[in-house]
Amino acid sequence: MTIQFQPSSLEASPALVLNADFRPLSYFPLSLWSWQDAVKAVFLERVNIVSEYEREINSPSFSMRLPSVVSLKEYIKPADTPAFTRFNVFLRDGFACQYCGSPEDLTFDHLIPRSKGGLTTWENVITACSPCNLRKSDKLAEDIGMLPRHRPFAPTVFHLQKMGRRFPPNHLHESWLDYLYWDAELEA
Numbered sequence: 001m002t003i004q005f006q007p008s009s010l011e012a013s014p015a016l017v018l019n020a021d022f023r024p025l026s027y028f029p030l031s032l033w034s035w036q037d038a039v040k041a042v043f044l045e046r047v048n049i050v051s052e053y054e055r056e057i058n059s060p061s062f063s064m065r066l067p068s069v070v071s072l073k074e075y076i077k078p079a080d081t082p083a084f085t086r087f088n089v090f091l092r093d094g095f096a097c098q099y100c101g102s103p104e105d106l107t108f109d110h111l112i113p114r115s116k117g118g119l120t121t122w123e124n125v126i127t128a129c130s131p132c133n134l135r136k137s138d139k140l141a142e143d144i145g146m147l148p149r150h151r152p153f154a155p156t157v158f159h160l161q162k163m164g165r166r167f168p169p170n171h172l173h174e175s176w177l178d179y180l181y182w183d184a185e186l187e188a
């Protein structure tokens, strides 16, 4: 089957992907599929179309409006514990240096330095900007009065989802808003 885009619709039209309970599969990064993947999933009957774009795709035998929101037919159980990744450490810490609060030039610091036996774990790794990281070097945080704002901890999936809602992407299609609850909106 050959699907052709109308010339005016060549830009990307991603679909927001919801779990079967109509919550986004993930907030950060926001669960989005390319229009190609979304259309494929519709044909494979893996998803329901919840909302559509104005844009259509056409082939000789059919035409359809591109889905802007789809929901999975089968519920995917979220992982119980988030993976220990650089990204998730940043997300847990709100993308801010835990010493000075700077959002820039972020890297990682071992609260108890590796040279002193500190482990690379949720409980010992925190987000730090490069200047703070340099300043602290391989000393113990408490020895030089550099105390992190939060004691590092292993977050739950729920916690990371909550943090992720604070960082909406730049582009949000209006049909997505009913399914997204950004903190920014709640405060308005």
Ligand SMILES: [Zn+2]
Residues within 6 Å of the ligand: 097, 098, 099, 100, 101, 102, 128, 129, 130, 131, 132, 133
């Ligand atoms: Zn800093």
